[in-house]
Amino acid sequence: MTVLSAPARQDRTEGAEPLRPVKRRRPARWVVLAVLLVLVLLVVAPMLVVAINAVKTPADYASNGPLSIPERLSFQGIADFWERVDFTRKLLNSFVTSLAVAVLAVLLSVLNAYALGIGRVKGRIWFLVFFLVANVLPQEVLAYPLYYLSKDLHLYDSLTSIVIIFTVIQSAFGTYLLSSVYAEFPTELLDAAAVDGAGKWRTLWRVVVPVSRPTLAVLFTFFFIWTWNEFFLPLIFLVSNENQTVPVALGVLQGDRLMDATTTSASALVGILPAMLFFLIFQRTLTRGITAGAIK
Structure with missing residues (x-):
């Protein structure tokens, strides 16, 4: 058995790493x-x-x-509610309108923001003020003029009217947001594209859109969920049963018909599940899009 001398034990003690203090959770x-x-x-x-x-x-x-x-x-309450309101049709209407609005609003926002943020068109500040004012206008102010305009264009009581209205409303917010993002777009990438002979249209789709894809994904997700949950304007413009969306069908059913508590709970559960599933599916996309601007 080897016994270390005092100097040897001292040297080994000095060469050892100091013990790290154990972190205690504060109250x-x-x-x-x-x-x-x-x-x-x-x-x-x-x-x-x-x-x-x-x-x-x-x-x-x-x-x-x-x-x-x-x-x-x-599950009888869910089955009764599904059959009573023809919920398959309502789901299809909501999905089609929300998807169409999300795609068209993102596309329109990109085109507007590219002209305002990178193109630097004349009167840029006034355009941004216009889009800012459009964002804060309540929908009650738009109801009457949009109602008479849709009547004159023979678009009343059709999903097309809802798609057009909410595409314009959502793109106003998207344009205002993307304009500030594109105003800080790296000029090195734009100069490199110009040296390679790319025009403005090619620069937009080959350089600007791929770089801003996380932000566009966030806008797409928000536009889809916002349009899905809209109630006031669809209640005015979609009066036929076959054209109603999910929120309108829920509101109309609970307003003019008597339902027991279990069927009412089933309607609330079935109405909110699609939006929750969509949010959970695109949760990672939202996280990447929001944190993308914080990492250089």
Whole structure:
């Protein structure tokens, strides 16, 4: 057995790495986590109650109340609501209009912002002021003129009118946002494209759009969700049952017909699920798009 002398033990002790202090969680962190957990529960709890009541029978709801666990799962309320409002048709209407508006609004925003942010057209500031004012106008102000205009153009009670209206409304926000982004666009890339002989149109689609793709993906996602959730203008312009979207169908059904609590919960659950699924699918796209501008 080898016994180290005092100098040897001292040298080995000096050569060893110092012990790192163990980090202790401060009480403030636990308080923050507890507050965040409470906030999450406050957000999730109403949706959880709706989901629980949607799979109950009316007798179970009447006897045990809205906060009880269902005795057995029953999807009859969802089936009754689906058949009553022809929900497949309403889903298709909402999906078509939201997708068309998202694509057209992003395209129009890119063209406008390219002219204002990079092209530096004359009167750029006044155009931006116009788009800013258009963003803050309430939809109630637009209802009457758009109603009579759609009547004159024979577009009333058609999905085309909704697509045109919300394409213009959403592109006003997209133009204002993208103009500030394109105003700071790297001039080196534009100069390199010009040296290579690329015109303005080719520069837009081969240089500007690929670089700003994360921002465009965020705009597309927001435009889709915003259009899906619109209620006021579609309620005015879509009066036929076959042309109604999901929010309008839910509002009209709950307004003029009597439904039991389970069917009402089923309608709320089925109405909100598509938008939630779309958001969850594109959540990573949103995260990449929002953080892309913070990383050089």
